[in-house]
Amino acid sequence: MGEALPPPDEALDRLKDHVGKPFTTRLLSDRRGSRAWKIEGPKGTVALKANNPDDDTARDKAAEMAQEDDHLVRLTDAGVLSSGYRVGAGAWEGGRWLAVRWIEGTPVWSAFAPARAPQDGLPAVRPWLLGVARTWAEWLGQMHAAGWVHADVQPTNTLVTDEGSAAVIDYALACGPGDGPRLPYRGALTHTTAPEIADAILSTAADIHIQAEPPADIWGLGASLFWCWTGQRPVAYEDDTAREEKLKAIATGVTLSLDNVRPWVFPEFEKVIRACLAPAPRDRPSSTDLATLLTS
Numbered sequence: 144m145g146e147a148l149p150p151p152d153e154a155l156d157r158l159k160d161h162v163g164k165p166f167t168t169r170l171l172s173d174r175r176g177s178r179a180w181k182i183e184g185p186k187g188t189v190a191l192k193a194n195n196p197d198d199d200t201a202r203d204k205a206a207e208m209a210q211e212d213d214h215l216v217r218l219t220d221a222g223v224l225s226s227g228y229r230v231g232a233g234a235w236e237g238g239r240w241l242a243v244r245w246i247e248g249t250p251v252w253s254a255f256a257p258a259r260a261p262q263d264g265l266p267a268v269r270p271w272l273l274g275v276a277r278t279w280a281e282w283l284g285q286m287h288a289a290g291w292v293h294a295d296v297q298p299t300n301t302l303v304t305d306e307g308s309a310a311v312i313d314y315a316l317a318c319g320p321g322d323g324p325r326l327p328y329r330g331a332l333t334h335t336t337a338p339e340i341a342d343a344i345l346s347t348a349a350d351i352h353i354q355a356e357p358p359a360d361i362w363g364l365g366a367s368l369f370w371c372w373t374g375q376r377p378v379a380y381e382d383d384t385a386r387e388e389k390l391k392a393i394a395t396g397v398t399l400s401l402d403n404v405r406p407w408v409f410p411e412f413e414k415v416i417r418a419c420l421a422p423a424p425r426d427r428p429s430s431t432d433l434a435t436l437l438t439s
């Protein structure tokens with residue numbers, strides 16, 4: 144407590160019984176118009192998010208947080224998320240907050256650090272990498288089977304647990320069956336945006352909703368694995384290139400060749416990444432196919 148950027152009081156009031164007293168709060172991130180804290184007490188630990196009302200460069204994060212809450216409720220009803228994952232949500236003086244059960248894990252980029260080292264693949268790293276990819280595909284498969292698409296599959300939105308399993312977070316931009324009025328989906332992080340989504344963003348007006356389909360998640364998965372394993376993003380462009388130009392490059396479907404950027408040779412893993420990054424959505428494996436491929 145007493146930190147420079149404390150969580151909203153309105154949220155702590157609602158969460159104090161859930162986590163128990165005394166609890167500690169720690170700021171985890173403060174970026175793109177939202178902040179996240181870890182709230183830890185004797186009875187439980189939660190991740191709390193709230194919009195940053197002072198960041199007017201961000202998209203409308205308060206509305207996005209309300210939308211994520213709606214998605215969490217519907218995904219829980221559909222049996223995709225366990226009933227205890229959504230802890231609470233509400234309004235605060237500066238906008239909206241949302242709390243979910245804490246998942247102990249490491250974001251994929253950090254978790255993959257040993258795999259990026261050019262060491263010809265320590266034996267233990269190989270099954271571990273395949274296991275992360277498999278459990279990630281299985282998670283997405285649960286969503287896809289229920290008619291949902293995550294639509295923001297990227298390295299910071301997946302945590303790797305100590306057991307080597309992937310856990311997907313951040314459902315704000317998901318595209319569900321029978322979505323009511325919603326914030327128009329216009330892609331998420333550029334580097335993990337599928338070619339067909341890039342093309343749709345470029346060819347439609349900014350207020351038009353693009354309904355993401357499961358193959359877009361599969362491309363995002365392949366792009367995330369490519370990026371975190373090789374250290375390079377899958378499509379060639381400079382950091383300071385305008386987003387529109389990056390999207391044009393992505394829309395061509397051309398990616399860097401793994402042969403030139405892989406840290407070491409790993410045919411089984413490379414096969415999965417190449418399949419996910421197929422330019423045409425219909426040529427990509429389904430999440431179920433992928434999980435099966437990675438199990439055998």
Ligand SMILES: Nc1ncnc2c1ncn2[C@@H]1O[C@H](COP(=O)(O)OP(=O)(O)OP(=O)(O)O)[C@@H](O)[C@H]1O
Nearest residue numbers: 171172174175177179190243244245246299312313
């Ligand atoms: N269930 C969770 N368990 C553990 N940590 C979490 C959980 N949910 C979120 N976090 C942490 O909070 C951060 C922000 O969460 P999230 O990605 O859902 O928010 P966001 O507003 O979409 O932020 P961004 O736009 O940066 O992705 C995550 O990167 C992660 O570190």
Ligand SMILES: [Mg+2]
Nearest residue numbers: 299300312313
């Ligand atoms: Mg996120």
